Amino acid sequence: MRNYKLVLNSSQSALSSQPQLKALPPLSLYIHFPWCEKKCPYCDFNSHQIKDVTSSSPQGFDEVRYINALIADLETELPRTWGRQVHSIFIGGGTPSLLSAKGMDRLLSDIRARVHLEPDCEITMEANPGSVETEKFTAFAKSGINRISLGIQSFQDAQLKALGRIHNGAEAKRAIEIALEHFKSVNLDLMYGLPNQSLEDAKADVETALSFKTPHLSFYNLTLEPNTYFASFPPKLPSEDEIDAIFEQNLALLEAAGYRRYEVSAYAKKDQECKHNLNYWRFGDYIGIGAGAHGKISFPDRITRQVRERHPQTYMEAMETKGNALIESRDIPAKDLPFEFMLNVLRLSDGVDTATFSERTGLPLNVIAKPLNEASQKALLDPHPSKLKATPQGLRYLNNLQELFL
Template identity: 85%
Template structure:
């Protein structure tokens, strides 16, 4: 890659902007989970096990600290992730969303997604969430089989999962189901049963993730017996075939959707758009005409809330992405999309000329990992299969 000056970035237009809100508590920490989630404390004076009002106030104050960085910009989507955001009361959710609408320029038809676990889904509660503005829900099903759910440390069973999906479908116009494959001792037949059960609900969006043993998790220290690589490949190919026949398009490495039902918020991530990140451990990316910046908040909920109350700021890192690192960051995201992105998106989102990655493009194409269409930055089928190898081509 050519040497780049520190001030080499020059954006002609700012990318679309989203808002991510992190809710850091869950009822039980799953053994495979490496997200910033903290098990709620039992026996606290607070009925929910966490200080809901204190956290909502911290989130609103946190958003206010970002307003000078986004004046005049429109927010196109909101994603409330976790943890288990559905543990919040509808009253607090309404307070939070009302405060957001009062402070930012939010699209009238913005996609507003909330993650939920089957164990925290109640019909009346979900009806109230829909009333206060949530219009998309993503449910962490993982599997419909009790034995697999137990192995994954989940607190719900298969019947509760099915009931939760029906409640969600009754209340929200868009529902996503998260499922995992390559589970402990999972057979090809068991994996097929999970997919077929998910398809029976006809939700517009499905996400399928291969279970991986992440560092600093219980499974990393005490790994369960997982299917072999060949067995996992067979399960994946089976999933792909079942989903395609049911009318779902694989539009990202792990995401499948009916026509025009892709997750707008996640598409913005993968197209290297901007996002405000508020909440404990939240990450953000904000572009300016001459730079692209990243931020990270305090990770632990108590530390995060204390920082917001004490100094009015919970940032532990706020830095400009160096020009030499932007190409890899861009390709790390966009190459996950099965249709890729238009070639000119690279300069639009990084502020750099395409020539800085010309050597990497030639190398990836020669290896058969990148489509040779000059108007697209798009992985081939082989490139998607060996995505890490393709992305590494663009490391400085």
């Protein structure tokens, strides 16, 4: 059992002063693409359905204008990250695969001209099966995309219809086949706990996903998020006991197929974990550009967060008229850093070394001695003194564990 000696005065002093970082963490780049062909009823992400498809705007959005805004946005961040290599890029949304091949090539070329990418930089793009085109995927791969994340959700037509998806099961399977032909790494997003989903339904989805042998799979429990259509008009979902049974079944199937659960919702074959998301969960840094994007940048004496304008039109207008689209830019108070750090790292099945806490927050470990001991006593935290790692029970009741550090 843990037994950290809490030196109260020094802890209080540390939380009232600025953090002191001896080294900066890895740096990633997140790019938000805010448009979708259709807004899904469960989605609470910053995505906007395309409405105005015209001859002058056949895609339904002004691609050139938005990319111009993205690159200008990136340039505003260069003085804050000068000299640092970018460890990974993630293009999320929305549906970034709606970008044209030319647009994606220009975006990545302009990024390379402005920031130094690590030689093995992971570049991920999210895509939906309904927007998959063989020629476009070939071009995306040539532009530098080396990892694709497909929003499959289910392979069953009835479930896809209930979720408001625009693809069917056959299109989902074809999209995976195309992706495997063109990209070094492929992730499949699947949901469970779907409307009227049975244990057998969930098993069929998992077994179909496993048949493609992709190196990475993500499994999310469908939740009814505020300000979504499903929140206002909730579908009939399985009971908590049924959802638990589905999860345990999924976990057993994945482990038997050689996938390791390395994060709450992420499973990977050996050495195939998502570098970008690992950087988030290890409290690394990331530039966030695009409508509604969030960013976190560390300095030797402070850690900062930023938020951009949420609506794409407002975002582009702000970049064009003011030269930035920030609606928030602040230093994280030292008293908030322990919770922000633990909120992320406790999602990891392996956790992190205790030394990582001081490396990434600039604070001594004794500032969280009390919640560490409490979490260990409740069997939510691994008692090993050199690790910050949730127990299997801690992962199961992750919200309860994280709240101890609030």
